Amino acid sequence: MKWLMAKGMVMTIDCVYSQVEGNIISDMDGEKVMFSIVNGKYYNLGEVGGAIWDLLQEPNSINGMVSQLQEEYDVDEKTCEMQVMEFIAMLHKEGLIKQN
Amino acid sequence: MKIWQKPTLEVLKVH
Numbered sequence: 001m002k003w004l005m006a007k008g009m010v011m012t013i014d015c016v017y018s019q020v021e022g023n024i025i026s027d028m029d030g031e032k033v034m035f036s037i038v039n040g041k042y043y044n045l046g047e048v049g050g051a052i053w054d055l056l057q058e059p060n061s062i063n064g065m066v067s068q069l070q071e072e073y074d075v076d077e078k079t080c081e082m083q084v085m086e087f088i089a090m091l092h093k094e095g096l097i098k099q100n
Numbered sequence: 101m102k103i104w105q106k107p108t109l110e111v112l113k114v115h
Contacts, residue, residue: 033112042112049107075104087107094109 011085013063016100019056023096039095048073052087059100062088 024035032050034043045053051072055065066080073080091097 044110044112046105046108046110048105049109052107069104072102073104074101080104083106087109090109 011062011089013066013081013085014061016059016061017056017088017092017097018059018100019053020096020098025053034096036094036096041094043094043096049087052084053091056091056097 020038022036022038024037026033027050030047030050032045032047032053034045034053035041036043048069051069052065055068060068062081062085065084066077069075069080069084070077088097092099
């Protein structure tokens with residue numbers, strides 16, 4: 001599966017991403033809320049989004065994240081893969097993660 | 101196993 005991103009970039013399951021520095025994170029009732037000191041925006045990542053964010057502390061591939069999430073969540077591979085890629089594209093568009 | 105929910109990125113309203 002390939003995911004077309006902004007500026008003509010293409011995402012595949014082998015692409016590796018990691019967090020960009022400069023975000024203040026708070027856990028609120030299991031959901032992650034984040035303030036970006038770079039763009040001044042507040043975000044709610046939710047519970048699953050927060051789990052994905054944690055997996056991006058170190059450089060991680062889409063494929064790797066899907067495998068790790070499937071160990072923890074009841075979700076089939078295709079659904080997980082598609083929704084993780086969509087979420088990663090949003091994080092990347094907001095400048096919260098970088099491609100390694 | 102935890103229940104999967106589609107991950108979303110919500111921009112919060114700030115005043």
